[in-house]
Amino acid sequence: MSSFFQEKKRNNLRDFLNVAGPMGVTHFFILSKTATSSYLRVATTPQGPTLTFKIHEYSLAxxxxxxxxxxxxxxxxxxxxxxxxxxxxxxxxxxxxxxxxxxxxxxxxxxxxxxxxxxxxxxxxxxxxxxxxxxxxxxxxxxxxxxxxSRRIRKLVQSHQVPDLRNLQDVSDFVTKAGYGSESEADExxxxxxxxxxxxxxxxxxxxxxxxxxxxxPRMTLQLVKIEKGLCSGEVLFSEYGKAGGKGKSDDEMQGEEDSDGDEDEEDQDGDHPEDSEDKDQDLD
Structure with missing residues (x-):
């Protein structure tokens, strides 16, 4: 049901939380981006907890x-x-x-x-x-x-169209045509x-x-960097870059701690780097 929800740019987190219950939505996947990194937050509705992951690498579907x-x-x-x-x-x-x-x-x-x-x-x-x-x-x-x-037989059964047999002398020629054995593909x-x-x-x-x-x-490489007790807020139960127990910080503040610790972003070897596109972080789902 939630797939038919039409969101608008002016909607905020509270708007989505208000309709989460009636629509049966149990978790939020929230993507955000700072100047140097992208983040994925996975939150349980309605009261948390919230897990924040740094996206090191990703490739879209x-x-x-x-x-x-x-x-x-x-x-x-x-x-x-x-x-x-x-x-x-x-x-x-x-x-x-x-x-x-x-x-x-x-x-x-x-x-x-x-x-x-x-x-x-x-x-x-x-x-x-x-x-x-x-x-x-x-x-x-x-x-x-x-x-x-065989691949030929499997495709014949799965297809809803009659194959072209005009140039064949017998239906067995279709089954035993060169390049297709009687064994299935890579069964071993x-x-x-x-x-x-x-x-x-x-x-x-x-x-x-x-x-x-x-x-x-999609394909992603993630690192857990923060756990908050509430829904994107509340007590910090775990932090990769600082002591737990304090108030939750925004992605920009967390990025500042990361940079001060000398942790630099890795270059994406397999997929696109989050910096390469502004709108790619909207299509991971």
């Missing part, structure tokens, strides 16, 4: 699609919530534990015994590097391919599962299918 030979984005890809996978988030560190709980609560829990496999179409991967204290954010689409079915390289229900027109129940992931973006 459009950038990911342009880098792929065959980008994949079915029309119903975003109809259902994504699955969440957390890697490297060890327990014991309170800020890291709070980060883990925050991201787990963003995505609905699933029951593996009753979940419909057809609704599992996306996966969000968060990988924490304890040495660099950076979090890699990746977003993939999930696709299944039946094991032991992908994990295979036995399906409990039908998915699509070619993946049938009780048959084996190869599970493959294709990145859809």
């Amino acid at each position: 459009a950038d990911i699609a342009r880098s792929q030979l065959h980008p994949r984005c079915p029309k119903d890809l975003f109809k259902n919530s994504a699955l969440i996978v957390l890697s490297g988030f060890v327990s014991g560190d309170p800020p890291l534990q709070l980060t883990t709980n925050m991201f787990q609560n963003i995505f609905p829990t699933i029951d593996v015994k009753t979940v419909k496999l057809s609704t599992c179409q996306r996966i969000v991967l968060l990988n924490y590097n304890k040495d660099t204290k950076l979090i890699d954010f990746r977003h993939y689409s999930i696709r299944l391919q039946p094991v032991g079915v 390289e992908a994990a295979t599962v036995t399906l409990s229900s039908d998915i699509g027109r070619v993946n049938r129940a009780s048959t084996k299918s190869a599970v493959k992931l294709q990145e859809v973006g």
